[in-house]
Amino acid sequence: MDVKVTVNGETYERDVEPRKLLIHFLRDDLDLTGSHIGCDTGNCGACSVIVDGVLLKSCMMLAVQADGAKIETVEGLARDGELNGLQQAFSDHHALQCGYCTPGMLMSATALLRANPRPSEDEIRKGIQGNLCRCTGYVNIVDAIKAATE
Amino acid sequence: MTETTVTPERPLVVEEGETRPGFIGQNIPRKEDKRLVQGEGVFFDDIKRHEMGFVHFVRSPYAHARIKAVDVAKALELDGVYGTLTGDEVAILTDPFFELSTPPGAHIKDYALAVGKVRHVGDPVAAVVARTRDLARDAAELVEVEYEPLPLVLDGEQALADEVVLHDDAGSNTVWSGTFDWGDFEGAMAEADHVVKIERLHFDRFSSTPLECSGCLVEYNRGTGQWTIYGNHQMPGVGAIWMAPALRVGIDKLRFVSQDIGGGFGNKITLHPQFTACCLLARKLNRPVQWTEWRTDQHTANTHGNERTFLDVTVPVKADGTMLGFSVKAIDDCGAFPRYEPLGCIIWAQVTPGCYRWRNVRVDFTQVCTNKSPVAPNRGYSRMQHLWLTERIVDIVASELGLDPVEVRKKNYVKHEEFPYETPNGCIYDSGDYARCLDIALDLIGYDSLEERRRDAESRGKLFGIGIGSTLDSGTNNFGQSMILNPDLQFSGNNEGATVKLDIFGEVVVTLGTVPQGQGHATTTSQVVADILGCTPDDVNVRAGHDTYWNSTARRPTTSSSPRGRRASRAIPRLRFRSWRSARSSTRTTPGYRKTSTSR
Numbered sequence: 001m002d003v004k005v006t007v008n009g010e011t012y013e014r015d016v017e018p019r020k021l022l023i024h025f026l027r028d029d030l031d032l033t034g035s036h037i038g039c040d041t042g043n044c045g046a047c048s049v050i051v052d053g054v055l056l057k058s059c060m061m062l063a064v065q066a067d068g069a070k071i072e073t074v075e076g077l078a079r080d081g082e083l084n085g086l087q088q089a090f091s092d093h094h095a096l097q098c099g100y101c102t103p104g105m106l107m108s109a110t111a112l113l114r115a116n117p118r119p120s121e122d123e124i125r126k127g128i129q130g131n132l133c134r135c136t137g138y139v140n141i142v143d144a145i146k147a148a149t150e
Numbered sequence: 151m152t153e154t155t156v157t158p159e160r161p162l163v164v165e166e167g168e169t170r171p172g173f174i175g176q177n178i179p180r181k182e183d184k185r186l187v188q189g190e191g192v193f194f195d196d197i198k199r200h201e202m203g204f205v206h207f208v209r210s211p212y213a214h215a216r217i218k219a220v221d222v223a224k225a226l227e228l229d230g231v232y233g234t235l236t237g238d239e240v241a242i243l244t245d246p247f248f249e250l251s252t253p254p255g256a257h258i259k260d261y262a263l264a265v266g267k268v269r270h271v272g273d274p275v276a277a278v279v280a281r282t283r284d285l286a287r288d289a290a291e292l293v294e295v296e297y298e299p300l301p302l303v304l305d306g307e308q309a310l311a312d313e314v315v316l317h318d319d320a321g322s323n324t325v326w327s328g329t330f331d332w333g334d335f336e337g338a339m340a341e342a343d344h345v346v347k348i349e350r351l352h353f354d355r356f357s358s359t360p361l362e363c364s365g366c367l368v369e370y371n372r373g374t375g376q377w378t379i380y381g382n383h384q385m386p387g388v389g390a391i392w393m394a395p396a397l398r399v400g401i402d403k404l405r406f407v408s409q410d411i412g413g414g415f416g417n418k419i420t421l422h423p424q425f426t427a428c429c430l431l432a433r434k435l436n437r438p439v440q441w442t443e444w445r446t447d448q449h450t451a452n453t454h455g456n457e458r459t460f461l462d463v464t465v466p467v468k469a470d471g472t473m474l475g476f477s478v479k480a481i482d483d484c485g486a487f488p489r490y491e492p493l494g495c496i497i498w499a500q501v502t503p504g505c506y507r508w509r510n511v512r513v514d515f516t517q518v519c520t521n522k523s524p525v526a527p528n529r530g531y532s533r534m535q536h537l538w539l540t541e542r543i544v545d546i547v548a549s550e551l552g553l554d555p556v557e558v559r560k561k562n563y564v565k566h567e568e569f570p571y572e573t574p575n576g577c578i579y580d581s582g583d584y585a586r587c588l589d590i591a592l593d594l595i596g597y598d599s600l601e602e603r604r605r606d607a608e609s610r611g612k613l614f615g616i617g618i619g620s621t622l623d624s625g626t627n628n629f630g631q632s633m634i635l636n637p638d639l640q641f642s643g644n645n646e647g648a649t650v651k652l653d654i655f656g657e658v659v660v661t662l663g664t665v666p667q668g669q670g671h672a673t674t675t676s677q678v679v680a681d682i683l684g685c686t687p688d689d690v691n692v693r694a695g696h697d698t699y700w701n702s703t704a705r706r707p708t709t710s711s712s713p714r715g716r717r718a719s720r721a722i723p724r725l726r727f728r729s730w731r732s733a734r735s736s737t738r739t740t741p742g743y744r745k746t747s748t749s750r
Contacts, residue, residue, distance in 0.1 A: 033196035034189015038361040039445040046361060074189035083187060091183035098668025099186030100361045100412030134361045134413045135668045
């Protein structure tokens with residue numbers, strides 16, 4: 001089936017298998033490998049992207065369902081190689097180690113801060129409750145998101 | 151580029167009599183972060199090759215069964231399926247992986263796919279390669295396997311009886327056994343005012359579960375007979391020693407490459423069976439093959455951490471709470487195949503007394519196989535199980551004698567003034583102040599108020615537990631110790647390779663043999679190198695990841711920090727022959743010189 005999407009401002013058109021997941025479409029067909037896969041079950045959040053302004057796990061959506069959508073991924077956060085405030089805060093606060101969960105964390109935090117620019121710590125924790133990190137622990141990630149609001 | 155925002159402050163001893171400010175120990179921005187927060191890391195699943203095929207393993211639904219027949223015909227009929235591999239082929243094309251243990255474990259036959267029998271749920275019996283991941287999964291469902299279920303053994307103690315034996319060639323479920331006896335345990339018993347006996351303690355199996363599943367992309371070069379494996383094996387140096395003889399080639403025929411790895415924790419140290427199957431498929435099908443483990447497969451069949459049962463724990467104690475030692479019978483359950491794990495039979499001995507001064511320790515250690523997925527040296531491996539035992543002993547002793555568990559710990563800890571401290575088995579603890587550490591921890595958690603919180607919880611029908619664990623670990627280790635397990639093992643002590651060179655614009659390029667999985671090897675190494683050369687970490691470019699072509703030792707990360715720093719520092723004197731500063735100043739005079747990024 002034909003699928004036309006805009007990802008980080010760029011338009012892509014591809015013929016995809018109806019059963020292909022959006023995450024596999026992004027990674028395998030568009031070579032946007034910044035979003036990662038950590039589970040088969042929608043638990044880990046490593047594949048989180050923003051579709052038409054809504055945060056979602058791209059393993060929970062078929063590529064064909066995204067036809068016509070505007071998609072934002074981690075690759076679109078920095079501008080001309082300059083990290084945005086959230087990305088810089090992750091580095092400053094040691095909010096990543098292996099970096100595998102990081103793209104999903106960043107997209108969840110991005111969606112959170114758009115909806116709620118001054119979240120409390122509880123709201124931050126709720127905002128990333130769909131994302132798992134296996135290295136760092138969450139304290140530094142929460143600190144980084146908090147710092148990005150200041 | 152990442153700019154180091156700190157200036158050198160701490161005095162650094164560079165050579166005897168020479169000190170100057172250094173970067174070691176300072177908090178500097180991580181070199182790895184800039185690309186990782188932009189999604190510009192390169193993990194194995196990000197790598198693609200033209201016409202590559204996707205691998206899916208057909209796995210056993212039985213914990214123990216004889217394989218009567220494997221029929222791949224229907225899978226091969228599916229359009230887009232490139233080929234298959236079965237256990238029968240593996241038995242012809244490869245030799246069993248070498249075993250670390252002496253007999254009976256030495257006689258175990260372990261292949262890339264199950265040969266003759268399956269021994270745990272998820273044991274791979276065949277592999278299918280197809281044009282897409284989903285098609286490979288579809289095709290795997292069409293592989294017909296006829297099983298004859300066998301009785302199983304799931305418990306380490308029961309496995310000792312050998313009523314059900316997993317490995318007929320070994321003739322026993324016992325992999326290795328040995329008795330460790332230090333000090334004078336009988337003398338300690340005679341001296342004791344009390345003897346505390348604990349019938350049974352059990353440390354459950356677990357998995358650290360890295361967020362990135364295991365996998366690889368394998369290419370076979372028919373001209374050179376060499377495989378290139380882009381994968382997340384976290385200790386390829388050892389993986390190659392397993393794989394190459396099994397594939398009947400020299401180790402040089404296996405090139406391992408990894409840049410970023412999404413966590414390892416030891417779960418990715420024994421990937422050699424799956425990687426070997428992929429090597430066979432890449433050669434057989436003459437195309438690159440890619441295997442990405444599904445999370446369901448990871449939970450079902452990838453490695454776990456060891457399960458250990460402690461029986462007949464006996465602890466001689468003085469009336470004042472001084473513990474004189476302990477004896478225990480430990481049964482370690484390594485699952486269906488021991489692989490790396492016979493080393494777990496001895497590595498706990500690096501922390502034999504834990505944090506305590508007891509001098510008389512006797513451990514009767516036996517490792518057995520059971521019908522569960524194999525284990526691997528998972529996070530803190532083997533030491534953690536042993537240290538858990540010491541902490542349980544302390545708490546039970548305190549409880550039985552009516553003593554305060556904090557005071558029993560403090561009374562028995564190695565004292566600050568006793569460092570460096572030689573343990574009963576000759577290990578040296580270099581420094582520490584355990585009692586002070588405990589005081590700080592208790593203060594931080596508000597220990598004095600916990601009893602009140604417990605009572606409050608109880609009044610609301612809730613349970614509120616209070617537990618103390620004080621442990622230490624060997625930050626680096628000497629695997630010459632492996633010869634206790636098997637005198638023929640040629641593992642040496644600490645070793646790691648590093649090269650340091652000067653590039654055309656004066657930037658320093660460092661190559662490590664390590665396989666980073668998030669530990670920040672590039673950052674910390676740049677601090678060491680910068681201090682020795684008198685430059686800044688920004689001037690040091692540490693190559694990202696591992697490539698066998700660069701270096702080949704590939705230790706696991708828990709133990710790599712110390713040898714890594716030392717190797718980098720030993721590589722440097724030759725470079726210092728022409729100092730970094732003079733090289734740098736000469737490049738600055740080059741017309742059109744522009745400083746290039748050295749931190750990416």
